[in-house]
Amino acid sequence: MIRALGLAAAVAALALASARAEETPDVPPGDATLRGRLVAQGDAQVGDALVILYSLTAKGEAGLRSTRSDAKGEFAFEKIAADPGIVYLVGTRVGGVPYGARATFAAGEREHRVEVAISEPTQDLSSLMRGDVRLRVERGCTHVRVQQSQTLDNPSSRVLYVPPERRASAKPLLQVELPEGAEGFEAVETAGAESLDQNGRSVRFWGPLHPGHHEIEWAFGLAQDDPVSLRIGFPDGARSVQLLAPPGSKVRGDGIAAEGERTLPIGRHAVYAGSRIAPGGALDATIELPAPSDGPRPRIDEARLWLELDDVALDVSEQWTLKVDGDQALVSEGGPLLCVPLPQGAQELRFSTGALGMGLSRDPSGALALAGPIPPGETPLALRYRLASGGGATSLTRRFGSEVPLLQVFVADTGLRVESPRMHRKRPVVTEDRVYLELEAFAVEPQEDVTLSLEPLPARRAPARALALRVVVLGALGAGAFLLAPLRGGTTRSATAPETVESFERESLYRAIDALDEDLETEKLSPEDHAQMRAALRARAVELLARERAPKSEPAPLRPARNFCTSCGTALRATDRFCSQCGARQDAAEDTAS
DSSP, X not given: OXXXXXXXXXXXXXXXXXXXXXXXXXXXXXXXXXXXXXXXXXXXXXXXXXXXXXXXXXXXXXXXXXXXXXXXXXXXXXXXXXXXXXXXXXXXXETTEEXXXXXXXXXXXXXXXXXXXXXXXXXXXXXXXXXXXXXXXXXXXXXXXXXXXXXXXXXXXXXXXXXXXXTTTSOOSEEEEOXXXXXXXXXXXXXXXXXXXXXXXXXXXXXXXXXXXXXXXEEEEEOOXXXXXXXXXXXXXXXXXXXXXXXXXXXXXXXXXXEEEEEETTEEEEEEEEXXXXXXXXXXXXXXXXXXXXXXXXXXXXXXXXXXXXSSEEEEEEEEEEEEOSSSOBOOSSSOSEEEOOOTTOEEEEEXXXXXXXXXXXXXXXXXXXXXXXXXXXXXXXXXXXXXXXXXXXXXXXXXXXXXXXXXXXEEOSSEEEEOSSOEEOOOEEOSSOEEEEEEEEEEOTTOOEEEEEEEOOOOOOOHHHHHHHHHHHHTHXXXXXXXXXXXXXXXXXXXXXXXXXXXXXXXXXXXXXXXXXXXXXXXXXXXXXXXXXXXXXXXXXXHHHHHXXXXXXXXXXXXXXXBOTXXXXXXXXTOSBOTTTOOBOHHHHHHHO
16 A cells, blocks of 8 residues: 555546546536646646546545646636535646646635646656665465565655566666565555566566655465465665564564554554565565454344346346344454455445444455454445457356345346246336346355356347237237127126226236246247237236226216117127127117117
8 A cells, every 4th residue: 555645646646547437427517617737847737637526525426527727737626615624626637647636625715716736757866765674474264465665765856666678677666585485466456457467486676666655565465385485675675664464373483572452543553573685685575373262253134136137248237235143343353354256356345334344355365354343233235347249249257255044136127038047036026127037045155155157148130020919919908808809708808897998908918918927938039029928918008097097087877778689680789889799789778769
């Protein structure tokens, strides 16, 4: 993690990263204006630069807007909210280096000004000071996880930065040699994806490093041997070393001294101190970790997955309900409280707002690890990721770190065949704009694999005329059944339970919709035809239901019953307008009779 960036790289990196998220909404609207200026130091160019405004409300809601600076480096964001509770971050990138500043409106203020200092970066590292090293060792899901950081001080007024095109022959700002067998390297909240990289066993930091004090952080995994061998090389040296391990751990090595157990902001740890390491030296230690705690653990009470497959990727959104019994929050004691493996190849991983507050991290194995604190009761946890699909058949395998009493999967029906040997299908779920195929499984065991296969159905689109004919035929089903009722059952129905045309047709429409759903499940209908025909029938049923519930007008005076057709003598009901035998119209005779 790069700390104490003084709103410079951290702010700009956040804003510029958010600028790539197309779904981020605009900043909150209002009647205020934020004016600013990019201030050049040296030969830095500030004209026609992309400037990002990132907003964050007290509720954690993000907003984004962009503009460009003029020739003098000036810019403005108008018609924005002046709420003092909103934090605005202004960011830009010049010469590959991010710069930024923070701004908030005071109560009653309608125009606020901000300046962002821009300087030409340098590769002169003569003033750079490499400082203290901190290591935190703990059990992971399948590995021992080591989180390492080192401080850097830039006392100059210039930004230190080695651009990518010059790195082949340049010296990095910081270099560290990982232990033999290290895997799962992860840069922890660096200022940019290219700031910190791994080349073999070497971890290298290239900047940018703004003036001030910073801490660079990364993580890696080691096999869970007993004891764990930890040898880290420092080509640039280190001023001092602090090693944190779970309570009850034993750390041995030259120059390493125990300092007892302490309660730190990150939890209680056994603390060890190491002496200065000269350039080219190494930290060499063995660590005995205590056995994993058998204390209470959170469980996944319910898990829901929403899937959407397109020609490029499978989008997966998950929401779990975590359950902690009792009235005390759970906190890790030397290892994760809960491990949840992710599918291989998961990309663009995102979490809900409170996930990091529960100690969520990526284990070296690729799984998600929760270290706590996790509050008592039920807590939601949401995540989202993508899997490459290639447009053809795609499979998803999920495994959870605890028993899942109920697992539900909703697949956006874009014309798919969905199969799972572990889950059973339910009726499709219809929303205002989507149809979802629903699958369900009960009592999923810990570490049990639940696999789903998704395959696009072959295009089977009915011609427009044929489709229209099918809709018309189904829509007329209810009315036809009503007109045929006198021929099938005589006058029995009307004598026992009088029924309107609307209610009879509506019930027939419901039966037709059920038949459509069955045809979809048995693949007699394509999803496109099913959705279109179902929507038409449903709209007609809703219309009939509204008509039935509408206030009725005063009934017309009863007409005398007619017993026989005036043309052929067939027995008739009082409401018949046509003879069911000869088809003769009866209106004229009825008018005469009345």
